[in-house]
Amino acid sequence: MRNIQSASLLTALLSATKVAAHGHVTNIVVNGVYYEGWDIGSFPYMGDNAPTVAAWGTPNTGNGPLAPEDYSSPDIICHQNATAGNGYVEVAAGDSINIQWTEWPESHHGPVIDYLARCEPNCASVDKTELEFFKIDGVGLVDGSDVPGTYGDDQLIANNNSWLVQIPEGIAPGYYALRHELIALHSAGEEGGAQNYPQCFNLKVTGSGTDKPAGVVGTELYKSTDDGIIFNIYQEVSSYPVPGPTLYSGAATSVKQATSAITSTGSASAVGATSAAATSAAASASTTAVSVPTSSAAKSSSFATSAAATESVAVTTTAAPSNKAAAPTQAPETSDDDEVCEDEE
Numbered sequence: 001m002r003n004i005q006s007a008s009l010l011t012a013l014l015s016a017t018k019v020a021a022h023g024h025v026t027n028i029v030v031n032g033v034y035y036e037g038w039d040i041g042s043f044p045y046m047g048d049n050a051p052t053v054a055a056w057g058t059p060n061t062g063n064g065p066l067a068p069e070d071y072s073s074p075d076i077i078c079h080q081n082a083t084a085g086n087g088y089v090e091v092a093a094g095d096s097i098n099i100q101w102t103e104w105p106e107s108h109h110g111p112v113i114d115y116l117a118r119c120e121p122n123c124a125s126v127d128k129t130e131l132e133f134f135k136i137d138g139v140g141l142v143d144g145s146d147v148p149g150t151y152g153d154d155q156l157i158a159n160n161n162s163w164l165v166q167i168p169e170g171i172a173p174g175y176y177a178l179r180h181e182l183i184a185l186h187s188a189g190e191e192g193g194a195q196n197y198p199q200c201f202n203l204k205v206t207g208s209g210t211d212k213p214a215g216v217v218g219t220e221l222y223k224s225t226d227d228g229i230i231f232n233i234y235q236e237v238s239s240y241p242v243p244g245p246t247l248y249s250g251a252a253t254s255v256k257q258a259t260s261a262i263t264s265t266g267s268a269s270a271v272g273a274t275s276a277a278a279t280s281a282a283a284s285a286s287t288t289a290v291s292v293p294t295s296s297a298a299k300s301s302s303f304a305t306s307a308a309a310t311e312s313v314a315v316t317t318t319a320a321p322s323n324k325a326a327a328p329t330q331a332p333e334t335s336d337d338d339e340v341c342e343d344e345e
Contacts, residue, residue: 022063022105023161025055025180025199028089029098032263035089037100037201052087054268056177056200065184065195068224077128077218078179078200084124085202087268093207094169098260099180099199101161104153108184108195109233111140111242112152114165115179116203117215122175123202124271132215133179136251137165140228141240148233151240153182159257167203170211170250176203179218183243189232191224204269213248221245 027037038055040063050057060080070076078084091097114137119126139152156163163180178201187193221244222229228243 022065022108022197023102024063024197025099025201026102027100028054028201029100029260029262030089030091030266031095032261033266034262034264035266035268037199038085052085052268052270054085054087054089054202056082056085056202058082063197065197067196068192068194068222068229070196071222071224072219074129074219076196076198076221077131078177079198082128082200084126084128084177085200085268086124087270088123088175088202088204089266089268090204090206091167093167093171093173093205093209096164096166096255096260097178097201099163099165101156101163103161104157104182105184106154106157107186108153108182109148109151110153110183110185110188110194111138111228111240112156112163113138113181113183113242113244114163115181115215115221115244116167116171116176117179117218118172118212119175119177119202122271123177126177128177129217129219131177132217133177133221133245134213134215134248135245136168136248137255138242138244138247140242141237144237144239147236148186149237149240151185151233153184155257156182160259162259164255164257164260166252166255167205168209168211168248168250168252169207170209171205171207172209172212173206174204176205177201178203183229185231185233188230189234191230194224194229194231196222202268211250213250216245 024040025037026039028035036051036053036055038053038057040058040061043050043053043057044059044061056078058079058081064080066076066080075081113135115133115135117131117133119131139155141149141151142155143150165178165180179198180200181196181198184195184197185193187195224230226243228241231240
């Protein structure tokens with residue numbers, strides 16, 4: 001392997017990350033219906049007056065990461081001091097959910113991973129430390145032909161800072177916590193450098209499936225020494241081991257990343273309610289495929305996300321990708337120093 005040892009290149013990379021801002025999930029879209037997420041700008045200050053949402057809340061208003069030293073802490077489950085949302089969104093097994101981020105720094109290459117954990121009797125009152133998560137999606141290295149490579153989060157950026165995940169068709173109906181996570185590897189060449197950004201939503205899954213996959217409690221998903229947690233992206237690589245437990249066998253093998261048009265606005269159902277009310281007709285329903293941007297010049301490709309392929313160490317190289325474009329969402333003002341990405345409260 002050819003290591004990148006250019007001091008000027010590393011300096012430029014660190015300088016670029018220093019001014020970049022992190023993001024958070026603003027909303028999810030299910031079958032064209034928009035559901036509000038946790039608003040870090042207002043909800044932490046509203047107390048009991050905050051609206052009913054399916055998103056888990058956190059006082060971490062600075063969008064800061066969690067570090068490997070937090071892997072044994074309950075914070076790793078759904079982020080810093082996270083509390084369960086007081087509502088849920090209904091989704092049928094087999095349907096897809098579009099998860100919208102405000103933004104994501106191009107320097108923060110790494111995997112996108114999704115988990116589900118069954119909640120009993122519901123997710124609003126569950127003890128998060130007892131949730132057992134099974135992996136339904138894990139996209140790591142997509143194209144290693146260029147350094148630092150194209151990863152799952154590069155697909156997210158290309159898809160208007162959003163991610164499409166499919167709820168497995170075979171799982172039994174019931175209440176589930178969806179744990180969606182980005183892991184940034186730009187400082188992960190040594191132990192302690194990886195950065196985790198988990199976000200959670202409460203779901204009520206309908207359908208006729210019977211699978212109740214075994215899972216792993218959140219505080220045992222990763223270790224600081226795991227392959228894929230320690231990983232140098234600044235070298236030529238042909239594979240990347242997506243961290244965490246094995247992918248659930250019933251997970252979709254291929255999910256084409258696409259944006260989801262919003263046709264109406266819904267409200268999360270409070271526990272005990274039957275469904276979310278959809279209101280406010282909006283743009284007509286459509287789904288648009290996007291191109292994968294990478295650091296290589298004069299290349300372009302449309303792609304499908306293959307969970308099965310990206311979970312393995314073998315990487316299928318996509319057709320030549322184009323220059324990375326800046327994320328379309330404007331970065332919010334922040335004082336975050338992204339070189340070290342310290343947790344902000």
